[in-house]
Amino acid sequence: MLAERGCTTSPGVRLRTLAEVIDHLGSCGQTGIIDGTEIRVRRPAAGRKDRDKFISGKNKQNAVKAMVLTDQNGRMLFSSPATPGSCADITHARQLGLVKLLADGPAVEILADAGYQGLGAQTGGRVVTPPHRKFKKNAPDRYEEMHERQRKAHSSRRIRVEHGIAHLKNWRALARHLGRRDHISDMVQTVASLLSHQQTADLNPRRQG
Numbered sequence: 051m052l053a054e055r056g057c058t059t060s061p062g063v064r065l066r067t068l069a070e071v072i073d074h075l076g077s078c079g080q081t082g083i084i085d086g087t088e089i090r091v092r093r094p095a096a097g098r099k100d101r102d103k104f105i106s107g108k109n110k111q112n113a114v115k116a117m118v119l120t121d122q123n124g125r126m127l128f129s130s131p132a133t134p135g136s137c138a139d140i141t142h143a144r145q146l147g148l149v150k151l152l153a154d155g156p157a158v159e160i161l162a163d164a165g166y167q168g169l170g171a172q173t174g175g176r177v178v179t180p181p182h183r184k185f186k187k188n189a190p191d192r193y194e195e196m197h198e199r200q201r202k203a204h205s206s207r208r209i210r211v212e213h214g215i216a217h218l219k220n221w222r223a224l225a226r227h228l229g230r231r232d233h234i235s236d237m238v239q240t241v242a243s244l245l246s247h248q249q250t251a252d253l254n255p256r257r258q259g
Contacts, residue, residue, distance in 0.1 A: 054066070054239075055241055056070075057071075057129075057242055058246045059125075061128070061250065069155075070121070071128045072151045072155045073118055075226050076157065080096055080122055081158075081160070081161060082121060082127065083124075083208055083210055083214075085122070085162070085211045085215060086117050086118070086139040087116055087218065088108070088114070088115050088187065088217070090111055090225075091112055091113060092227075094231075097244070102136065103134040103135075103136050104231075105135060106135035107138070114132035115134070115139075116131070117129070117139070119160075119211075122210060123210060124210035124211065124247040125241050125250075126217070129242035130238075138155050138165070139163075139165035140167075143169060148224060149169060152176045153176075160173075160176055161178050162179050163179065164179055166179055177186070177206070180201050181197060181200045214245075218238075218245060221241045
C-alpha cells in the first residue's frame, strides 16, 4: 500500500517511521519542523459514546488531526496516522514517541509552535518553541521589542511546515474527508508519500537527451 511506503528523500530511499526521520535529520545535520493539521470529517452518529472526541478544541468542528514533520525547506518527511481532533498537539507528539526519540537519539533541532511548549524541557532543548512572555502586563518597551524580534525570527524559520501542509491540503480528499473515518489515516499517509515523491522528482529532474 502507498500508505506504508513512507516519504521519499532521494530516489530509492524512503523514511517509513518517525525514528527513521529523526535519524535522517541527525545524519544530514538538518533542522526538522513539526505542526499539527486538522482534516474535517463527518460527525459521528448520534448516540456513539466517542462522539465528542472528534470535536476540535481549536476550530470547534468535527475533525481528525495528524502531525506533519518537514525538513527546514518544507519537504515532507513524515505524516502520522490520524487521531481524533480533541487530542492536543503536544499529547499527540508524546503518543508518537517524539520525546523519547529526541532524548535518546541524535542531536536534532525541531522547530514547533506554541502548541508544543513543554517538549523543550523534556528533550534537552531539542524542541524549540516561540519564546515565553516574561511580563503579562506593563512590560518594558525594550523587552517588548526584543520579544517581538525573537517571535518573528522563530516564525520565519517555522513557516516552511505551513507550506508543506498547504501542499497536502491541495488534495481534495484532505480538504474535507467525507468517507469512513477508519480510512483517513491511510489517506493522509498516502498523500504524504505521493507528495514527497513529487518533491524529490522536482529536485532531481531527468536530463533531456
